[in-house]
Amino acid sequence: MDFSDTPAEAEFRTRAQQFLDAHRDDLPSLAGSEEERLERQRKWQAIKAKHGFACITWDREWGGAGGTAMEAVIFREEEARRGVPDAFFGIGLGLCIPTIIRYASKEQKQQLVAPAIRGEQIWCQLFSEPAAGSDLAGVRAKAVREGDEWVLSGQKVWTSGAHYSDFGLVIARSDPDQPRHKGLTTFFVKMDAPGIEVRPIHQMSGGMEFNEVFFNDVRVPDDQRLGDAGEGWKVAIYALMNERVQGGKQRGISAAETIALARRTPAGDATLADDGAFRGAFADWYIRTRGVQLTRYRTLTAMSRGQTPGPEASIGKLVTAFELQEMSRLLVEAQGLYGLVDDSELSMLRAEVHHDLLHAPGIRIAGGTDEILRNIIAERVLGLPKGPQPEKGKPFTLTK
Amino acid sequence: MNFDFSEDQEILRGEARKFLEARCPLALVRGVLEDEGRSHDATLWQGLVDQGWTALTLPEEHGGLGMSRTDLCVLAEELGRVLAPVPFASTVYFLAEAIMLAGSDIQREKLPAIASGECIGCLAIDEGAGEPSRKKVEARVQNGLLSGIKQPVIDGLCATDALVWARDESETPRLFLASLVHEGVRRVAIDSLDPSRGIARLEFSGVPVQPIGGPELLDRLLDGAAVLLAFEQIGGADRALEQAVAFAKERSAFGREIGSYQAIKHKLADAYVHNQIARSNAYYGIWALDADSDELPHAAAAARVSACQAMWYAARESIQTHGGIGFTWEADQHLFYRRALHLNMAIGSPRMWRDRLFAALEMHDGDSN
Numbered sequence: 001m002d003f004s005d006t007p008a009e010a011e012f013r014t015r016a017q018q019f020l021d022a023h024r025d026d027l028p029s030l031a032g033s034e035e036e037r038l039e040r041q042r043k044w045q046a047i048k049a050k051h052g053f054a055c056i057t058w059d060r061e062w063g064g065a066g067g068t069a070m071e072a073v074i075f076r077e078e079e080a081r082r083g084v085p086d087a088f089f090g091i092g093l094g095l096c097i098p099t100i101i102r103y104a105s106k107e108q109k110q111q112l113v114a115p116a117i118r119g120e121q122i123w124c125q126l127f128s129e130p131a132a133g134s135d136l137a138g139v140r141a142k143a144v145r146e147g148d149e150w151v152l153s154g155q156k157v158w159t160s161g162a163h164y165s166d167f168g169l170v171i172a173r174s175d176p177d178q179p180r181h182k183g184l185t186t187f188f189v190k191m192d193a194p195g196i197e198v199r200p201i202h203q204m205s206g207g208m209e210f211n212e213v214f215f216n217d218v219r220v221p222d223d224q225r226l227g228d229a230g231e232g233w234k235v236a237i238y239a240l241m242n243e244r245v246q247g248g249k250q251r252g253i254s255a256a257e258t259i260a261l262a263r264r265t266p267a268g269d270a271t272l273a274d275d276g277a278f279r280g281a282f283a284d285w286y287i288r289t290r291g292v293q294l295t296r297y298r299t300l301t302a303m304s305r306g307q308t309p310g311p312e313a314s315i316g317k318l319v320t321a322f323e324l325q326e327m328s329r330l331l332v333e334a335q336g337l338y339g340l341v342d343d344s345e346l347s348m349l350r351a352e353v354h355h356d357l358l359h360a361p362g363i364r365i366a367g368g369t370d371e372i373l374r375n376i377i378a379e380r381v382l383g384l385p386k387g388p389q390p391e392k393g394k395p396f397t398l399t400k
Numbered sequence: 401m402n403f404d405f406s407e408d409q410e411i412l413r414g415e416a417r418k419f420l421e422a423r424c425p426l427a428l429v430r431g432v433l434e435d436e437g438r439s440h441d442a443t444l445w446q447g448l449v450d451q452g453w454t455a456l457t458l459p460e461e462h463g464g465l466g467m468s469r470t471d472l473c474v475l476a477e478e479l480g481r482v483l484a485p486v487p488f489a490s491t492v493y494f495l496a497e498a499i500m501l502a503g504s505d506i507q508r509e510k511l512p513a514i515a516s517g518e519c520i521g522c523l524a525i526d527e528g529a530g531e532p533s534r535k536k537v538e539a540r541v542q543n544g545l546l547s548g549i550k551q552p553v554i555d556g557l558c559a560t561d562a563l564v565w566a567r568d569e570s571e572t573p574r575l576f577l578a579s580l581v582h583e584g585v586r587r588v589a590i591d592s593l594d595p596s597r598g599i600a601r602l603e604f605s606g607v608p609v610q611p612i613g614g615p616e617l618l619d620r621l622l623d624g625a626a627v628l629l630a631f632e633q634i635g636g637a638d639r640a641l642e643q644a645v646a647f648a649k650e651r652s653a654f655g656r657e658i659g660s661y662q663a664i665k666h667k668l669a670d671a672y673v674h675n676q677i678a679r680s681n682a683y684y685g686i687w688a689l690d691a692d693s694d695e696l697p698h699a700a701a702a703a704r705v706s707a708c709q710a711m712w713y714a715a716r717e718s719i720q721t722h723g724g725i726g727f728t729w730e731a732d733q734h735l736f737y738r739r740a741l742h743l744n745m746a747i748g749s750p751r752m753w754r755d756r757l758f759a760a761l762e763m764h765d766g767d768s769n
């Protein structure tokens with residue numbers, strides 16, 4: 001049990017720090033419009049790729065640095081410490097490109113992987129549909145084979161970043177007479193292919209980060225199929241399992257910032273930091289968010305010993321999304337009526353906490369809802385029996 | 401970074417688990433619980449001593465094995481799993497630690513007796529309701545003699561030696577070491593929520609004591625014990641959850657296993673999350689303890705708050721998952737429920753530790769800014 005860096009880790013950390021300090025002026029921040037932020041992140045991604053700090057754990061063959069998961073976390077920690085957001089490339093590099101590496105042809109990999117690592121091409125994940133979210137196997141978008149091509153039609157929804165993406169990973173139903181999990185096929189598509197129409201959706205937080213994506217008889221060459229026809233479920237699951245081990249700063253303000261803020265916030269005759277109820281709530285928030293971070297280090301340790309990470313890795317988002325929501329609410333409410341002021345000039349911490357409060361509901365839904373994550377822990381980790389599955393084995397056309 | 405136990409420690413765990421499964425079934429815990437005359441199981445205690453567990457962290461020159469506190473926490477977790485009814489924490493996390501940290505040469509001569517099991521410790525701070533107050537203490541020492549009443553004292557019935565919090569001649573509260581084998585000591589058993597870990601009232605009238613340390617020592621002892629007890633709680637919490645899961649797979653209602661209902665599933669998933677969170681915080685705590693890190697105060701508090709929550713939740717919801725059978729005296733679920741409460745109060749309430757966590761973090765962050 002040793003929490004400090006090993007000599008090799010310390011050396012890597014120094015190297016990362018030197019690199020980041022040398023590029024102080026290139027570091028992106030959260031400021032500006034989406035377009036401006038994207039531009040800066042792309043440049044930064046290219047610089048990282050050039051110096052072997054992008055996709056640190058990937059094989060050199062694919063433009064990675066052949067490093068360890070621990071190194072990736074150290075680099076991300078150092079980046080986060082300097083305020084660098086983790087934005088835009090997560091879905092592509094975390095989920096789509098690993099699937100490409102696993103399932104695409106050699107030429108395709110040569111074309112697709114490197115530009116994604118350099119931030120030149122961005123990917124999105126076209127899985128969810130109006131009638132298929134948690135229950136992804138309910139996908140209805142159709143894929144019909146015509147010679148060397150497939151014709152895709154239907155609607156995808158909640159597609160993060162589709163409006164600035166170059167490619168997408170899409171799952172569609174190729175055989176509706178098969179049971180729900182069979183008869184699905186996965187492809188990658190060019191987002192500028194004729195017939196793809198992207199319409200931004202306005203989120204409750206005010207932004208427009210996700211979209212509806214319509215497929216109007218989009219023709220996709222068969223060589224963009226990933227995995228066999230009818231095996232799309234397997235491919236999609238592979239993609240979802242590739243969500244990387246994240247490190248560094250978690251979403252939301254830090255414990256030190258929270259305490260300092262509480263010290264500045266008047267409460268009763270003293271400050272919020274003197275209030276027993278707040279101190280108690282803070283402690284409960286702290287052990288859970290810190291606990292997730294520490295759990296990640298356990299996962300990393302298992303990986304560095306060549307073991308498969310244990311099931312404890314599955315608790316992260318379930319805990320942090322909810323805790324972010326509740327701590328943000330508590331801090332905002334503690335400002336009294338002034339907590340209503342949502343203005344980056346007037347509100348505490350440039351309104352970051354207000355921003356978190358309005359984003360948290362989405363985090364509790366995206367990438368597996370709280371409820372689905374609890375089901376997964378109960379069934380896959382604890383081994384509890386599944387509930388009734390009335391649609392199991394029935395052809396898709398006969399299900400609801 | 402290496403945030404897990406070593407292979408040797410896993411071997412130690414395996415041996416400890418095998419030993420305790422054989423020697424400490426829940427029937428043995430129940431035996432102590434149901435027998436008003438017994439506050440611990442002396443046979444099991446002797447068994448642990450024979451295994452060298454009380455000697456584990458003691459220095460070799462005092463008859464110990466010189467192993468680390470991280471080794472010790474492996475045993476703590478296993479003892480927690482089986483709800484071992486023995487004065488291990490009182491003796492090893494408090495008495496032995498106090499002497500190792502602050503004992504004079506003469507006091508250190510007690511260590512071999514701890515190793516050999518002759519010496520059983522207890523921590524006597526409290527004098528009544530409320531969290532242990534550092535300042536409001538009535539017990540006092542004059543001319544080296546202690547008088548006053550301490551209650552409740554965990555393991556006060558079986559202990560041979562006590563760490564007592566009392567005022568010295570200049571009215572300053574300090575920790576004293578007292579032998580309880582003295583005519584001026586009266587011990588009275590008190591009924592506890594968890595009779596498998598007996599508590600007592602200790603009445604001192606003119607008992608010779610020696611000073612051993614001040615508030616810093618007490619804080620350091622509490623922090624260390626917070627981490628080690630957290631491992632006991634995690635052991636108990638994991639086992640309570642395992643029992644609930646096993647029952648949920650077996651019991652049917654309305655034509656399906658109750659474990660297939662989401663109300664049960666989600667409850668048990670939450671228990672799993674609590675347990676994992678507690679484990680991770682405890683790992684950090686034991687690292688900070690063994691590395692003598694300046695992060696120990698908040699690492700220990702986080703470990704304790706987290707473990708208190710985990711064991712309480714698991715024990716409480718395990719009874720709920722079992723339904724009516726879980727509420728019976730004969731079912732084992734209440735043993736976990738009672739032990740969870742015992743451990744939650746053993747060294748100051750979770751409320752107090754939440755407060756300490758905030759204070760320690762504020763102090764630490766303030767220092768590093």
Ligand SMILES: Cc1cc2nc3c(=O)[nH]c(=O)nc-3n(C[C@H](O)[C@H](O)[C@H](O)COP(=O)(O)OP(=O)(O)OC[C@H]3O[C@@H](n4cnc5c(N)ncnc54)[C@H](O)[C@@H]3O)c2cc1C
Binds near residue numbers: 363662
């Ligand atoms: C910010 C954001 C970004 C997203 N980005 C993407 C993206 O890039 N690509 C993409 O493909 N998708 C994306 N999604 C979609 C996301 O994966 C789905 O919203 C999510 O899986 C939930 O599906 P749903 O919205 O259809 O809700 P539903 O599945 O209809 O769920 C509604 C409610 O029912 C509950 N529920 C459903 N099934 C069960 C069950 N078996 N047991 C218990 N409760 C259940 C849910 O927990 C939820 O509370 C994004 C979503 C959000 C909010």
